[in-house]
Amino acid sequence: MRDDIRRVAIEDVVAGARLAEPVCDVNGNVLLPAGAELSDSTRASLVRRGLTELTIVFERVPSEAERVADLARVEARLTYLFRSAGDNAAGQHLLRLMRRYRGVDHG
Amino acid sequence: MAETEGASREFLLDRETVLKGVSTLPSLxxxxxxxxxxxxxxxxxxxxxxxxxxxxxxxxxxxxxxxxxxxxxxxxxxxxxxxxxxxxxxxxxxxxxxxxxxxxxFSATRCPGFDFRMFWRHSIGVALCAKEIARQCRQNDGNAFTAGLLHDLGRLVLASCFPQHLVAVMAYRERMDCPWEEAEQQVLGMSHAELGGLLAMHWNFPASLHAAITHHHDMAGDDKVLSCTLVIADALAHALDLSGDENEMVSPITEVCWQTLSLPDENWLALFAIVESQFEAACESLLV
Known part of the structure; x- marks a missing residue:
């Protein structure tokens, strides 16, 4: 599942929007990296620098089927990654933490 | 070393041969x-x-x-x-x-099948994990980052000085689907940690860094916390799937190591998020 990425007029960008591409000044220096979340004040400072458009990520809400398939894919990858980690308490603890972190912890 | 399944004695290495090999590398x-x-x-x-x-x-x-x-x-x-x-x-x-x-x-090194970019992505991942673990454990995070970045130096020694040996290790690992350390012991009779330690000695690295590189799998160094930090950082970098290797594998971690760091679950979860948020920018900066 892929998010939508669109160019948006800077006055239409709301606080909390996420940049899809880094914002650079005329010398190529990165002002904000890709993935940065915009606040009202950072947006205002970009307006002052003369920017008129930003490339923003629009997260697509997955369907239930996509969500289930995604969780199954994550679970399968974790099982594969940990195939030689052993069954001692430490290895199992790390696997449980990774499941929780990736959102596939079933309790 | 007894000859084992799928490994010949053709690529066995000893300390003297490795020292001869690393002496051909340019000085820092x-x-x-x-x-x-x-x-x-x-x-x-x-x-x-x-x-x-x-x-x-x-x-x-x-x-x-x-x-x-x-x-x-x-x-x-x-x-x-x-x-x-x-x-x-x-x-x-x-x-x-x-x-x-x-x-x-190592920029001029050519070894068939050895992916330098993947190698450095893993090393940067371990460096970031080691730095964050050290912060949580109130240890020296700068030294942990450096040790993490260099922990697999021995693999670069193999790629540069003994490329055919490394090809044999990679083939064994692919065939047996086992951790690198196991493949190296079977094919070379020594691990990349020992090889890296020998280069660290040749390059006159400080004692703490030399020990960290040599003992990043066996925890036999004097600085147990740093050794455990590297063991766990290595496992985390694999578990977070950072290098881009399809065949990524989390190495076994010992109970002693996990207990030595003894961090609460919430700290680990926060640490995973910090490392992931910094990782691509670190690669962009450190990989030319």
């Missing part, structure tokens, strides 16, 4: 060795080191390029090595100079 610049020695010193003359590093123009330029990259958030503000010492500190400059020199040393 004297100023980098001097910078590394400061890892084990209480105080260092930063002005003198900055002046010496500034005389190496190629190395200084590389340090400044990375210091001004998005990872450090100092775009365009670091104009000289003296600036870098102030902004990034001695530890930061030392890490950048060392990473640039080592990457130069």
């Amino acid at each position: 610049p004297a100023v980098v060795i001097e910078l590394l020695q400061t890892m084990d010193q209480e105080e260092a003359d930063m002005h003198l080191l900055a002046e010496k590093l500034s005389r190496d123009q190629a190395l200084s330029a590389k340090v400044l390029r990375v210091a001004n990259s998005s990872f450090y958030g100092m775009s365009g503000k670091v104009n000289s090595i003296a600036d870098a010492m102030v902004v990034l500190g001695l530890r930061g400059v030392r890490t950048l100079a060392m990473a640039a020199s080592i990457s130069d040393t």
Whole structure:
């Protein structure tokens, strides 16, 4: 599942929007990296620098089927990654933490 | 070593052969060795080191390029090595100079099937994990980052000095789907940690870094916390799937190591998020 990425007029960008591409000044220096979340004040400072458009990520809400398939894919990858980690308490603890972190912890 | 399934004795290595091999590698610049020695010193003359590093123009330029990259958030503000010492500190400059020199040393290496980019992505992942673990455990995070970045130096020794041996290790690992350490022991009779330790000795690395590289799998070094930090950081980098290797594999971790760090679950979860948020910017900065 892929998010939508669109160019948006800077006055239409709301606080909390996420940049899809880094914002650079005329010398190529990165002002904000890709993935940065915009606040009202950072947006205002970009307006002052003369920017008129930003490339923003629009997260697509997955369907239930996509969500289930995604969780199954994550679970399968974790099982594969940990195939030689052993069954001692430490290895199992790390696997449980990774499941929780990736959102596939079933309790 | 007994001959085992699928491994011949053709590629066995011994200490003497490895030392002969690493002696063919170029030396690191004297100023980098001097910078590394400061890892084990209480105080260092930063002005003198900055002046010496500034005389190496190629190395200084590389340090400044990375210091001004998005990872450090100092775009365009670091104009000289003296600036870098102030902004990034001695530890930061030392890490950048060392990473640039080592990457130069091995830049001409060609080993079929060995993916340098993947290698460095894993090393950067381990460095970030080690730095964050050290912070949580109130240890020296700069030294942990450096040790993490260099923990697999022995693999570069193999790729550069013994490429056919490394090809044999990679083939064994693929065939047996086992951890690297196991494949190396079966094919070479020694591990990349021992190989890296021998290069660290040849390059006169400080004792703490030498021990960290040599013992990043067996925890036999004097600094148990740093050894455990590297063991767990290595496992985390694999578990977070950072290198881009389809065949990624989490190595076994020991109970002793996990208990030595003894961090609460919430700290681990926060640490995973920090490492993932910094990882791509760190790669962009440190990988040329």
